Amino acid sequence: MSTPGTRPRGGEPAREALLTAATTLFLRHGYAATGTDLVAATAAVSKQTLYNQFGDKESLFRAVAGAVTARAQGFAATLPEAFAAAAAPADVEEVLRGIARTYLRTVARPEVLAVRRLVVGEAARFPDVARGYHDAAVVGTLAALGAGLTDLATRGLLPVTDPAQAAEDLAYALLGPVLDRGLFRVEEPLPTPEALDARADRVVRAFLAARHG
Amino acid sequence: MSTPGTRPRGGEPAREALLTAATTLFLRHGYAATGTDLVAATAAVSKQTLYNQFGDKESLFRAVAGAVTARAQGFAATLPEAFAAAAAPADVEEVLRGIARTYLRTVARPEVLAVRRLVVGEAARFPDVARGYHDAAVVGTLAALGAGLTDLATRGLLPVTDPAQAAEDLAYALLGPVLDRGLFRVEEPLPTPEALDARADRVVRAFLAARHG
DNA sequence: CGCGGCTTGGACTGATCAGTACCCGACTGG
DNA sequence: CCAGTCGGGTACTGATCAGTCCAAGCCGCG
Numbered sequence: 001m002s003t004p005g006t007r008p009r010g011g012e013p014a015r016e017a018l019l020t021a022a023t024t025l026f027l028r029h030g031y032a033a034t035g036t037d038l039v040a041a042t043a044a045v046s047k048q049t050l051y052n053q054f055g056d057k058e059s060l061f062r063a064v065a066g067a068v069t070a071r072a073q074g075f076a077a078t079l080p081e082a083f084a085a086a087a088a089p090a091d092v093e094e095v096l097r098g099i100a101r102t103y104l105r106t107v108a109r110p111e112v113l114a115v116r117r118l119v120v121g122e123a124a125r126f127p128d129v130a131r132g133y134h135d136a137a138v139v140g141t142l143a144a145l146g147a148g149l150t151d152l153a154t155r156g157l158l159p160v161t162d163p164a165q166a167a168e169d170l171a172y173a174l175l176g177p178v179l180d181r182g183l184f185r186v187e188e189p190l191p192t193p194e195a196l197d198a199r200a201d202r203v204v205r206a207f208l209a210a211r212h213g
Numbered sequence: 214m215s216t217p218g219t220r221p222r223g224g225e226p227a228r229e230a231l232l233t234a235a236t237t238l239f240l241r242h243g244y245a246a247t248g249t250d251l252v253a254a255t256a257a258v259s260k261q262t263l264y265n266q267f268g269d270k271e272s273l274f275r276a277v278a279g280a281v282t283a284r285a286q287g288f289a290a291t292l293p294e295a296f297a298a299a300a301a302p303a304d305v306e307e308v309l310r311g312i313a314r315t316y317l318r319t320v321a322r323p324e325v326l327a328v329r330r331l332v333v334g335e336a337a338r339f340p341d342v343a344r345g346y347h348d349a350a351v352v353g354t355l356a357a358l359g360a361g362l363t364d365l366a367t368r369g370l371l372p373v374t375d376p377a378q379a380a381e382d383l384a385y386a387l388l389g390p391v392l393d394r395g396l397f398r399v400e401e402p403l404p405t406p407e408a409l410d411a412r413a414d415r416v417v418r419a420f421l422a423a424r425h426g
Numbered sequence: 427c428g429c430g431g432c433t434t435g436g437a438c439t440g441a442t443c444a445g446t447a448c449c450c451g452a453c454t455g456g
Numbered sequence: 457c458c459a460g461t462c463g464g465g466t467a468c469t470g471a472t473c474a475g476t477c478c479a480a481g482c483c484g485c486g
Binding site: 014045046047048049052 | 432433434435436
Binding site for chain 2: 028029030032033116117118119120121122123124125127130131133134138168169171172173175176177179180181183184185186187188206209210
């Protein structure tokens with residue numbers, strides 16, 4: 001099919017194609033069950049190129065994990081602005097509801113769950129990767145959430161004594177069951193967006209009730 | 214070393230030894246990374262015996278998962294009695310505290326976390342195993358917890374409108390962060406029992422405050 | 427215009443590993 | 457004490473797979 005030398009120079013596109021192919025395959029079948037032959041073939045690139053670009057399979061995995069981890073930081077970055085949108089105490093519930101909905105929808109996506117499965121499953125072999133992902137995706141988001149709550153508190157919009165604790169409580173009340181179910185029950189459909197929104201609303205209401213506004 | 218025929222007849226002890234060896238190794242290194250040679254050697258049994266007993270590696274994995282799943286049902290079985298111990302409204306907090314402490318200590322153990330890592334990591338290859346484990350360990354426990362709360366409600370000891378929801382809320386407020394951290398951060402020490410108890414107490418207090426007793 | 431470094435397809439190696447064939451020693455019934 | 461058989465250990469097989477090597481084509485740079 002492909003005549004040699006057809007692919008553009010510079011390695012960049014080949015690297016990109018390899019990364020996305022490897023990501024897809026690792027997420028679908030796992031690290032050990034995915035051969036480098038298949039990765040190269042899926043990327044429409046020779047195996048030699050794969051090894052030129054990444055050195056070995058382990059480095060390829062780390063590169064995939066790095067890309068995925070970077071992507072996982074996206075939600076936290078949107079939080080400062082979202083929290084800043086609250087101007088009066090009456091806005092707080094709606095702002096939190098929006099944040100909770102987005103957060104829950106972001107996490108309850110098949111790819112995100114597959115990433116968690118992959119990273120957790122390989123945590124024994126790649127402890128540093130698992131730690132890095134957790135730092136970025138979980139700890140980072142909780143920190144941003146805590147900062148937002150602190151922001152609300154200092155502006156007198158919400159009484160919060162321990163923002164870090166409150167952020168953790170809110171996050172896990174929101175995500176806990178959805179994540180857990182999603183991790184184990186691979187074949188079953190995820191909750192619909194409407195169901196997720198309803199959950200987000202309920203959790204936010206309970207959260208606010210607990211520190212009785 | 215081992216003279217042939219020394220091992221007792223009937224295969225039972227060999228099967229047991231293989232199961233525990235396989236469990237240990239799968240939990241430590243994962244399914245794919247554990248060879249049947251190593252399992253047999255660790256069990257001090259020949260590879261032939263392994264294949265006589267289990268047929269193939271996949272069946273061995275299922276057997277391990279089955280044993281582990283059965284063990285995971287233990288906590289739920291203790292719940293009816295624990296809930297029954299509450300006689301007056303004043304007892305409720307202490308009873309719940311005891312349950313929460315035990316639950317949290319049970320889950321926050323290295324073996325339990327390793328099981329979750331293994332099962333989740335292999336969920337793509339063994340969806341039925343993952344579902345079975347989730348049914349037994351998670352859904353089953355939540356059901357037992359919900360039943361206990363219903364029990365308290367019908368005896369007028371605790372106002373609960375939706376026991377299943379309340380059980381889920383309580384469980385994930387309790388376990389969420391500990392589980393999450395434990396799954397990803399393989400190498401870091403787990404919370405001390407004292408820290409876990411403190412968390413259990415705090416969560417139970419918040420749980421009761423939310424339905425203001 | 428040609429050189430060097432990139433690519434490709436493909437064949438190859440060496441290791442690992444699931445699963446099997448076979449021998450030998452031990453226990454059982456007689 | 458002997459014959460038959462059962463089960464365990466050893467050595468093997470066949471497949472898979474990470475990683476390498478090679479011959480040849482294409483491109484930009486000098």
